[in-house]
Amino acid sequence: MSAPLSLDEEARLYTTMPNGKNTRSLATLYGIVVALDYLERAYVRDSVTAAEYSPACTRLLSQYKTMLKLVSDDVTSIEQFMSRYRMDHPAALHRLKVGVPATVEHSSEAGPETGKWVAETTQSFITFMDAIKLRLRAKDQLHPILQELVTGYARFKGSKDWEGRSKMVGWYVITLNGMKASEEITEEQSRQLMFDVDHAYAEFFRSLS
Numbered sequence: 001m002s003a004p005l006s007l008d009e010e011a012r013l014y015t016t017m018p019n020g021k022n023t024r025s026l027a028t029l030y031g032i033v034v035a036l037d038y039l040e041r042a043y044v045r046d047s048v049t050a051a052e053y054s055p056a057c058t059r060l061l062s063q064y065k066t067m068l069k070l071v072s073d074d075v076t077s078i079e080q081f082m083s084r085y086r087m088d089h090p091a092a093l094h095r096l097k098v099g100v101p102a103t104v105e106h107s108s109e110a111g112p113e114t115g116k117w118v119a120e121t122t123q124s125f126i127t128f129m130d131a132i133k134l135r136l137r138a139k140d141q142l143h144p145i146l147q148e149l150v151t152g153y154a155r156f157k158g159s160k161d162w163e164g165r166s167k168m169v170g171w172y173v174i175t176l177n178g179m180k181a182s183e184e185i186t187e188e189q190s191r192q193l194m195f196d197v198d199h200a201y202a203e204f205f206r207s208l209s
Contacts, residue, residue, distance in 0.1 A: 037092035121152035137184035164200025
């Protein structure tokens with residue numbers, strides 16, 4: 001016979017640790033879909049700029065892909081997930097199916113390869129900025145990430161005239177290449193690098209729109 005239910009006891013969504021992790025993962029996925037829907041609608045209403053929208057959308061899409069792998073045993077498709085929880089978020093669903101921000105989908109430099117390059121370069125930006133925020137300072141930590149970003153830049157027509165690209169190349173060729181693998185950039189250099197990459201990020205999306 002089960003124990004009587006206490007009205008003073010907090011209701012729990014799960015009783016075991018594995019169930020708890022899975023429930024939290026599903027809740028996170030739910031939150032990502034809702035956030036993406038709000039972002040899409042805000043962009044359509046011009047409540048956010050393309051420079052604000054693109055990185056935020058790319059990050060949400062990346063988080064979605066990560067979470068979907070974690071709950072793959074329970075979620076066979078995003079449509080099934082949204083139907084199960086009665087989610088009415090068509091804007092988010094469209095964006096998740098397309099897989100890239102609207103700025104990429106409707107880029108003036110049309111073509112599937114260009115869309116792929118924009119998504120990859122955007123991810124390189126995010127990875128590099130996250131590395132700086134995590135206080136990675138050594139050359140052997142920053143150099144390969146920045147190399148990937150600079151390589152991605154080179155794919156775009158006219159990018160050699162972008163101020164942001166020249167600054168990133170300068171950090172890569174002049175600053176980091178001149179250091180030993182174990183050497184670290186200073187705190188002042190780190191702040192300047194973050195400032196430069198943030199501006200390059202915004203310029204990148206302005207140039208493609």
